[in-house]
Amino acid sequence: MGSITETRQFDIPKLCKAGVVVNEGPDFQVEVQMVPVPEPGPDDILVRLKFTGLCSSDIHLMQGDLGMPPMSTFGVRSPGHEGAGIVVKVGANVKNFKLGDRAGVKPIVDTCGTCSLCLVDKETYCKAAIHSGLMTAGTYQQYLVSPARYASPIPDGIPDEVAAPIMCSASTIYRSLVESNLRAGSWVVFPGGGGGVGIQGVQLAKAMGMRPIVVDTGASKRELSLKMGAEAFVDFVETDDSAKAVIEIADGVGAHGVFVTAPAAYKTAVSFIGNRVGSMIMCIGLPPAGTMILGTDPCEFIFKNLTIKGTLVGSRSDTAAALDYAKRGMLHQICEVYPINRLPEGVEKLRKGQVAGRIVVNFDWEE
Incomplete structure (x- = not known):
């Protein structure tokens, strides 16, 4: 043989x-x-x-x-x-x-x-x-x-066109959501959230009891974001001050978590936390090497108990967990x-x- x-x-x-x-x-x-x-x-x-x-x-x-x-x-x-x-x-x-x-x-x-x-x-x-x-x-x-x-x-019951993006986009953002340690009820912002990773994050955050806000632009991304569970969509082209709009939505205080899937959004990520104490900025999107710096005045970290953390792609267990969400009807095409x-x-x-x-x-x- x-x-x-x-x-x-x-x-x-x-x-x-x-x-x-x-x-x-x-x-x-x-x-x-x-x-x-x-x-x-x-x-x-x-x-x-x-x-x-x-x-x-x-x-x-x-x-x-x-x-x-x-x-x-x-x-x-x-x-x-x-x-x-x-x-x-x-x-x-x-x-x-x-x-x-x-x-x-x-x-x-x-x-x-x-x-x-x-x-x-x-x-x-x-x-x-x-x-x-x-x-x-x-x-x-x-x-x-x-x-x-x-x-x-x-698993059976998950169409291939749904399963394929779960291999990266859903499992990657699932890992980041888990490592953020945010609780149900937390306001979570997805700048660039109309893209593949962000829109999977919107669905998973919703399934975990969080309250997603998408910051992006364009009618197609607005429609998709709201359809997939975003509580609000802020168009950064049509809105004079996107951070102010997000803070107002998030109880007038600011986001508990910001999940950066679009590299261009690193420049404004910290602005979405407003006056929220204990917020998490989660770094996911990969910019070209050496092109982006994320940070702020150290006093902001100290007085707001701010954490900035990065996560890579999902592990085998993360992928299995994301597939289970899809099997239960919580991740859609x-x-x-x-x-x-x-x-x-x-x-x-x-x-x-x-x-x-x-x-x-x-x-x-x-x-």
Whole structure:
């Protein structure tokens, strides 16, 4: 018997569709090309993705502006880290997945599993972590290999177009909400909250009993934010003083928590707390390296008991928790679905900041 268990149930091609980066760097472009289907090892699964989400972090990796080695250093041409699909091949040692199971691929594909960070639920900070779409082929590629131990099982009842963004945006903001230690009833502000991570945060905050306020601009983001549970939407273009408007909504005192998912919002994040004592500023969105400084007069920290804290992507347990919210009907579709041939168009729209919620790409649909 070989190292791979196969079945005739799945006809696995030699080549598959993928969004491939051309001219990596500030002037990058994405093309849909045919690339080889990878072969899983004995501890791996091969996943045929049905959907991939498009995340702003993908733009950073294609531009190479996060201060990390570029994708090409690792021989990677396809970014992406929000994939949902089915297992079509399993390695001989795999016990936790079988053929036909649903599986998700996340921003981190694997970790060492044994370091002090992995052992205390800080696995996403593991120095040996392998990052999807940077160090290994990402979810813009239809067929992907993933270590079986780190892939996320997707429960029945959650559509793939909902599950794909949960792999990053929902699990990432879930982690931040949990680490904020805010209680039910707290006013929480999402500047840039009409985007993919923020709008998932609105839903989860609402489910946790918090009171979300979105600061963003545009009719589509207003409509989506209010539909997904925001108690108020402040349009920073139409409003003379967004901070004042937020403070008035938040009992005239200010926000208990500010969750910064849009890097441009770091400049004004502290202003939303008003006179609230004990507020949390949670840093989530990644700006280009060296372009943004967040802080204020130390007296503000002292007299207002202010905390500024950062969180990275969600762990496996965070993803499982976010999927459970979706299974219970508390996370809804926040995406616009594009066919695979329009993936480059979706990337350009995302690069220009024109996306309300998420764009997800359907590998099985072509116009």
